[in-house]
Amino acid sequence: MKAGMSVGLSTVRFKRSLLIALLLIVTVGCDQLTKDVAQQYLAFEPPRSWFHDTVRLEYAENTGAFLSLGNGLSKELRVILFQVLPAVWLVALTIALFVAKPMPPLSAVAWSLVLSGGIGNLLDRLFHEGRVIDFMNIGIGSLRTGIFNVADVCITIGISLLVFELLQRPRVSVNG
Numbered sequence: 001m002k003a004g005m006s007v008g009l010s011t012v013r014f015k016r017s018l019l020i021a022l023l024l025i026v027t028v029g030c031d032q033l034t035k036d037v038a039q040q041y042l043a044f045e046p047p048r049s050w051f052h053d054t055v056r057l058e059y060a061e062n063t064g065a066f067l068s069l070g071n072g073l074s075k076e077l078r079v080i081l082f083q084v085l086p087a088v089w090l091v092a093l094t095i096a097l098f099v100a101k102p103m104p105p106l107s108a109v110a111w112s113l114v115l116s117g118g119i120g121n122l123l124d125r126l127f128h129e130g131r132v133i134d135f136m137n138i139g140i141g142s143l144r145t146g147i148f149n150v151a152d153v154c155i156t157i158g159i160s161l162l163v164f165e166l167l168q169r170p171r172v173s174v175n176g
Helices: 003-041 075-099 105-127 150-168
Strands: 048-050 055-062 132-140
Touching (some): 003 075, 105 132
Antiparallel strands (some): 048 055
């Protein structure tokens, strides 16, 4: 490899690493701060709503996954499924993001958002006896989302960006 290519590649990798680190700091920080505020001001209070109940803030602690799936599992199984396995996956994703070949900036942002959401929820599980703090809910009438948090929003946006990017790729013809 030529020296110029090596310097260029290391500059690209440095910029990507800086972008990833900044996204992680901002999004995990925002997630943890909002969960702390929710715990202080929403716990033991009735739900608060705005815009004709389209946006609702309501404190909840979730021992399961999305929409409380797995809530009824044993504590040991929940630790494995919701703490150990995600921690291993998050370490692998972190390594891949920081040392992988160059990737499009949108991919780096998308995977960083998924990583930050995973870290935010894993931190909750580690510091709140296996529970994740949720506090946001949106909907119209009886058509509502589950209760979620900033980490969940990061994961959802990250996956949406990955799907968008996948759909934008040129299609490869099988017939040549």
